[in-house]
Amino acid sequence: MMRPTHAPADHPKVKPAKTGILIANLGTPDGYDYWSMRRYLNEFLSDKRVVDLSKWVWQPLLQGVILTRRPFSSGKNYKLIWNHEANESPLLTITKSQTRALAALAEEEWGDQVMVDFCMRYGNPSTKDVVRRMVDAGCRRIVFLPLYPQYAGPTSATANDQLFRVMMDETWQPAIRTVEPYVNRxxxxxxxxxxxxxxxxxxxxxxxxxxxxxxxxxxxxxxxxxxxxxxxxxxxxxxxxxxxxxxxxxxxxxxxxxxxxxxxxxxxxxxxxxxxxxxxxxxxxxxxxxxxxxxxxxxxxxxxxxxxxxxxxxxxxxPCLNDDPAHIRVMLEVIRDNIGGWVEPRA
CATH class of the missing domain: 3.40.50.1400 (Rossmann fold)
Known part of the structure; x- marks a missing residue:
């Protein structure tokens, strides 16, 4: 950390500016037990982009019948596919692997000018927590990539909604570029x-x-x-x-x-x-x-x-493309198309 040039001696120090690369996936419960599933389903099904009924109609039904019963059935289904070794859902395991692979390619391309991370629209790691971590690390700009090739209100749009909602809590907001769908790449x-x-x-x-x-x-x-x-x-x-x-x-x-x-x-x-x-x-x-x-x-x-x-x-x-090298390369190319003018490739 360093004090800005020409700043007075009592000015707080700031970290060197970076550009964040943030990929976003749908989300995952923290576990397949009743309360973990209930928290996750409540967040997911309370999203107006997912269920756009009037809250006066929807919420009594959701908080009553649905969230009383569905966590049990959904939990049983998650248990069938759960990564018990890592104690996490397969989606979380795969997203972590995608992020590591993308970070390695980004480091080769841009060095320490960038920071790569991931967030979930629902569940953890939350968009709020990851954006806060990126800002704390010095990210003054963020390229935001929802991992949906096709655009939809309940997927791409709600991911963007949450990102912008999180920005409301930031004292010094980073500049944001959201990535358009890559359906025809x-x-x-x-x-x-x-x-x-x-x-x-x-x-x-x-x-x-x-x-x-x-x-x-x-x-x-x-x-x-x-x-x-x-x-x-x-x-x-x-x-x-x-x-x-x-x-x-x-x-x-x-x-x-x-x-x-x-x-x-x-x-x-x-x-x-x-x-x-x-x-x-x-x-x-x-x-x-x-x-x-x-x-x-x-x-x-x-x-x-x-x-x-x-x-x-x-x-x-x-199977989905997951962390296939060709898929990670697509992500990198999408990021490259959207990061221009912010970061220059390493010499």
Whole structure:
């Protein structure tokens, strides 16, 4: 730390300025016990971007019936996939690994001019705690990368909301650059396609189901671009793979509540495929940057079971890009596109 040039002797010392690189993932409970799950679900389901009902209607239902029962069922599902060795969720394990790999590449590129860290929109480490740590370390600028290739209000937007909300508590706010969706980046699509080729050993399946996280249909009608960007991802993936039309089906999972969500629903679609004679399918989740409860438990549990109960035989889940080197390189390139003018590469 040093005193600013020309400052009086009693001026507080400040740390040399850095640029922060902050990646953000959805979130994770601290454990799969009832109270950990309840805290996490309460934060998640109280977000107006996730459930936009009037709080006078929603909160009594949430605090009463839902948060009394759902922590038990969600906790059981998390226990099935929990990283017991590290005592954390797979999403947290993977996000830590992604951050370490990205930090190594960033250090090669920019040296000690940058600081790389990660936060969670819900749960820990919180956006507030990590931003505070970055500011304390001297970050006067932050490039913020929500780990969602496709933009959606309940994912990218709420991550940005929380970041800006946290800025309200900072005496000296760092400059912020938020990263736009990278749905049509050729390097992202190529990394996705390469993961499919590796998983399928170069074979062309009769059906590859691209299952994206769902959202209410009215969000689309209100102008949210998520549905269109999911369709674009599937199309670009098919073109990069060089496959004919009709092989990749775009579907949506994790339906919640009674209103109509984006269709077709994955769990229903895979069952219908099995009934139609497509008894050997593969499933990929392009909207998730890290494997999590929705992929490791929902797809390999409920969705797989629906397929098999309808007569399906071979069900292959293709993992998310996770900490694959090609995925980390995509992150670095996205950061490079957004950090220009703030940091110069090392000589």
């Amino acid at each position: 050729p390097d992202y699509i190529k990394a996705l396609a390469d993961s499919v080729r590796r998983a399928l050993d170069g074979k062309v399946p009769k059906k590859l189901v691209a299952s994206y996280h769902g959202m209410p249909k009215r969000y689309l009608m209100q102008g949210d671009p998520y549905h269109c960007q999911c369709q674009k991802t599937s199309r670009l993936l098919r073109e990069e793979l060089g496959w004919p039309e009709g092989i990749i089906d775009t579907t949506f999972q994790s339906v919640f509540g009674r209103e109509e969500w984006l269709k077709p629903y994955t769990v229903e679609h895979v069952a219908e495929l099995a009934k139609q004679g497509h008894t050997d399918i593969a499933v990929i989740s392009p909207a998730f940057s890290s494997d999590c409860i929705e992929t490791l438990e929902e797809i390999n549990g409920e969705i797989k079971e629906a397929f098999e109960e309808a007569g399906g035989h071979e069900f292959q889940y293709i």
